[in-house]
Structure formats: structure tokens, C-alpha cells
Amino acid sequence: MKNTVLITGVLGFVPSSLAIELLQKGYKVVGIDNFLTGSVRNIEAIKDHPDFFFERGDANRFDDLYPLFFDHSPDFVYHYAACVGVKRTLDNPLWVLEDIKGFEAILNLCKDFKVKKTFFSSSSEVYGEPVELPQVENTTPLNSKLPYAVVKNVGEVYFKTWHREYGLNYCIFRFFNTYGPNQSLDFVISKFMRQAILGEPITVYGDGSQTRTFCYIDDNVETTIKAMNHPLLHNEVVNIGSAVITTVLELAELIIRIADSNSEIIHLPPLEEGDMTRRQPANDLMLEVLGRKDLVSLEDGLKRTFAVLKDKLVQVEN
Ligand SMILES: NC(=O)c1ccc[n+]([C@@H]2O[C@H](COP(=O)([O-])OP(=O)(O)OC[C@H]3O[C@@H](n4cnc5c(N)ncnc54)[C@H](O)[C@@H]3O)[C@@H](O)[C@H]2O)c1
Numbered sequence: 001m002k003n004t005v006l007i008t009g010v011l012g013f014v015p016s017s018l019a020i021e022l023l024q025k026g027y028k029v030v031g032i033d034n035f036l037t038g039s040v041r042n043i044e045a046i047k048d049h050p051d052f053f054f055e056r057g058d059a060n061r062f063d064d065l066y067p068l069f070f071d072h073s074p075d076f077v078y079h080y081a082a083c084v085g086v087k088r089t090l091d092n093p094l095w096v097l098e099d100i101k102g103f104e105a106i107l108n109l110c111k112d113f114k115v116k117k118t119f120f121s122s123s124s125e126v127y128g129e130p131v132e133l134p135q136v137e138n139t140t141p142l143n144s145k146l147p148y149a150v151v152k153n154v155g156e157v158y159f160k161t162w163h164r165e166y167g168l169n170y171c172i173f174r175f176f177n178t179y180g181p182n183q184s185l186d187f188v189i190s191k192f193m194r195q196a197i198l199g200e201p202i203t204v205y206g207d208g209s210q211t212r213t214f215c216y217i218d219d220n221v222e223t224t225i226k227a228m229n230h231p232l233l234h235n236e237v238v239n240i241g242s243a244v245i246t247t248v249l250e251l252a253e254l255i256i257r258i259a260d261s262n263s264e265i266i267h268l269p270p271l272e273e274g275d276m277t278r279r280q281p282a283n284d285l286m287l288e289v290l291g292r293k294d295l296v297s298l299e300d301g302l303k304r305t306f307a308v309l310k311d312k313l314v315q316v317e318n
Contacts (some may be wrong), residue, residue, distance in 0.1 A: 004028040004049065008059035008106070009081030011038025013183045014175070014220060018078060021221045023049050030072045032057045039082060042182050055169035060102035062109070069113045074227055079106050080121040082151075085186070089148035096147040103158040112166055117169040117228060120159045122177040124241065124279045125149035134282040137174070137237045139258065147244065156237065164234055171227045171234070176241025176281050179301065180217030181308035189214065189302070192252055193309050196259035206270030208249025213280055215242040215299030223286050230289050239281035242295050251298075258302050259310075 004024050009015045010031025016038070019029045028051040030042070035056065046052045050285050053072065057064030059081035068074075081093045093214065110118050127135045128143030145154045159170040179189040195202045227233040244253075252265050287293065296304075 002026060002028045004030060004072050004076040005030075006030045006068060006072065008032050008043045008077075008079050008102075009038060010054065011040060011042055012080060012084075013042065013180070014217065014252045015078065015080040015180060016042035016182060017180060017217050018080075018221050018224060019043065019052070020046055021225060025225070026050070028070055028072070029053070030074060031055070032059050032068060033158060034058045035082065037088075037179070037184065038182075042115055044241050056081075057102045060105065062105040065105055065109055069109045073113055074105075076114050077110050077115050077117075078119045078121070078224070079103075079107065079170055081156075082121065083148070086148075088145065093147040096151050099151050103155050107162040107168065109160055109240055111162060111166045115168070117171065118159060119123040119224065119227060120155055120170065120172045122152045122172050122174045122237075122280065123149065124172060124239070126156065126176055127279065128152045129231045129269070130278055133158045133278060134280040135239065136282040137239055137285065139192060140179055166199035169235055172237040173224060173227070174221065174237060174239045174241075174281070176215055176239065176279060178217055181312070182217075188212070188248065188251070189305065190309065191256070192255045193259065193302075193306060193314055195308050196255050197306075199262055201266040202224050202256065202263050203268050204248055204252055204265055205268050207267060208247055208265070210248050210253065211278055212248060212251070213239065213242045213245055214298055214300050214301070216296040216298075216304070216305075218301075219286075219295045221288070224288050224290055232285060232289055232306050232310065236285075238285050238289070239283055239285055240277075241283060243280055243283050245299065246293075246298060254299060254302060257307075258299070258306050267315075300302050 005027050007015045011033040022029050032055050089096050104294045126142050128142045144150050157173050162168040183190045
């Protein structure tokens with residue numbers, strides 16, 4: 001019999017990419033989303049798949065979740081729904097705190113319906129302002145202060161507690177910047193690509209020397225699927241991200257080259273807040289799980305993203 005996987009936030013970038021891959025691997029996938037930031041475009045390719053079931057609903061509400069557990073009795077649950085986005089979460093801290101209600105609802109249902117393993121999309125944000133680089137899962141102190149980061153931190157504690165109290169298995173993923181074709185256009189890579197494809201100036205805040213790490217979506221999805229059965233990810237926390245540091249200026253130049261674009265780079269005043277934080281995961285555990293020495297390189301990942309995005313953008317812009 002097919003294993004059934006419940007994914008909350010399934011219309012989102014990372015969750016929909018996971019759903020598509022799971023269906024390809026022969027799982028049955030059940031998804032819920034409240035359309036906060038997700039898009040039905042992300043599930044266009046799977047919406048009519050016979051093993052895909054979608055319900056519109058709030059993943060923080062027990063009453064919306066219960067029928068999904070009752071009807072489908074999932075074997076695995078990926079809790080990815082969250083109020084996301086730097087500006088949105090800073091402007092709407094009460095929305096962010098709502099997500100705490102979801103932890104209790106989903107974990108109690110997982111316990112009652114005897115789910116084999118649960119997964120939680122935490123974030124590099126739990127490390128807060130960096131006290132050391134690279135950031136190591138079980139030794140780097142968590143320095144979260146902003147509501148989004150604190151809620152992710154609280155979520156981690158919930159998953160660990162339901163394991164300790166009820167034996168519910170978990171794996172916590174601390175996602176670092178992830179990118180790929182289905183990402184919304186306000187993220188730096190999709191934004192620069194859109195500008196490059198349309199020949200508009202590429203807008204870099206400050207001198208562009210601020211650094212980032214970028215993880216291609218396929219590496220994220222491959223690791224999170226392996227987490228179902230991998231012994232190293234049994235009741236563990238794992239950083240999911242690339243350790244290769246790139247400056248924003250290098251990123252802009254690379255995108256111009258890949259898109260073969262005439263766009264020029266223009267510099268805007270540095271952002272007042274939120275653009276200074278440096279993050280870099282120690283990703284040895286992720287690489288060991290993948291059985292590889294390297295992740296998809298930024299250049300390869302950007303080429304794959306560009307190949308899809310250029311056609312999508314033409315459709316969206318028209
Ligand atoms: N993409 C990244 O680089 C990154 C980094 C760190 C953490 N994360 C985490 O990974 C998860 C997925 O992120 P993403 O980048 O794909 O974002 P996304 O916005 O594309 O996906 C989140 C989805 O959750 C849905 N949602 C939000 N609140 C909901 C609710 N109460 N009920 C039902 N659905 C709800 C949204 O509509 C959206 O479809 C999130 O938990 C996010 O915090 C992502």
C-alpha cells in the first residue's frame with residue numbers, strides 16, 4: 001500500500017516542490033493551504049494527479065486539520081505552513097504568533113493518528129544575529145529575538161516535547177536561503193532574474209558586498225525525503241543549506257551572464273535593517289545524508305532556475 005504524506009502549506013514554494021517529488025516517487029500526498037502566500041500555479045502540474053488531494057484550510061485550526069487525518073490517516077506529516085516574509089512578519093507579529101496554535105493542533109493529531117514521523121520547517125533565523133560561523137546544529141547558541149524566529153524556536157521545542165512525552169518521532173529542518181523556479185518574485189534571486197530577463201536595471205542595496213548562501217531546491221527536497229527513513233535524521237535537528245558564501249554583487253553578475261542580459265547593475269541606499277545578517281550553515285550532516293561531497297553549485301542551480309523562469313515570466317508579464 002502507498003504511504004500517505006500530509007503537507008501543510010502545500011501551495012508554497014518549498015512544500016509544493018516536495019509534493020511534486022513525492023508523487024513522482026509513488027507516495028499519496030494530501031495538502032492543506034490557506035492561500036496566505038501560496039499560489040495554485042505551484043500545484044498546476046499535480047492538481048489532477050489521482051494520488052493528490054488538496055483542501056483549502058487553516059493549518060493552525062484543529063477543526064480544519066482533523067478531517068484530513070480522519071480521511072487519509074497520513075503516515076508522515078510535513079508541517080511547512082507558516083506566516084513568512086521579513087516585512088510581513090515584522091508588520092504582523094500577531095499573525096506570526098498564531099502559528100504557535102498550529103503546533104499543538106498538528107502534534108496532537110499526529111500522536112492520536114499514530115503518524116510514523118513528523119517534520120518541521122524551522123529556519124536559520126533561529127540562530128538570530130550570528131555568534132559564530134558556520135552555525136552548527138547542536139552547539140551554536142540560538143539567539144532568536146524577532147517574532148518569526150522565536151516562533152520557529154518554540155516550534156522546535158514543541159516537536160521535541162511531543163517526542164519526549166509521547167514518543168512521536170520528528171526531524172527538524174533548519175532551512176537556510178533556498179531558491180528555485182517556483183519561488184515568489186520578491187526573493188533576491190527571482191527578483192534579479194526577472195530584472196535580467198526583462199532587461200531592467202538590477203537593483204543592489206548598498207555596495208553589494210553583503211554575503212549570502214543559497215541552496216537549490218532539489219537538494220532541499222532530496223534531503224527532506226531521505227529524512228523519512230535515514231537513521232542520522234531520527235529525532236534530530238539538521239541544517240539544510242549551502243555553506244558556500246557569495247556576495248550579492250557576485251550573484252547579480254552571475255545572473256546577468258546566465259541570462260545573457262544587457263541589464264546594468266544600479267546601487268540603491270543600503271537597507272536600514274535586515275540586510276546585515278550573515279548566516280552560514282555547517283552542512284556536514286546534510287551532505288552525509290545525501291551521500292555527496294557537494295550540493296548543486298550556484299551556477300548550475302541558477303541555470304536550472306532560469307530555464308524555467310524565463311518562460312513563466314513571459315506568461316505572467318503578458
Ligand atoms: N524558502 C526558504 O528559504 C526558507 C527558509 C527558512 C525557512 N523556511 C520555512 O519553510 C516553509 C516553507 O517556506 P516557503 O519559502 O516555501 O514559503 P511559502 O510562503 O512559499 O510557503 C508557505 C505556505 O504556507 C501557507 N500558509 C501559511 N500559513 C498557513 C496556515 N495557517 N494554514 C495553511 N496554510 C498556510 C502559505 O499560503 C504558503 O502556501 C515555511 O515554514 C518557512 O518558514 C523557508
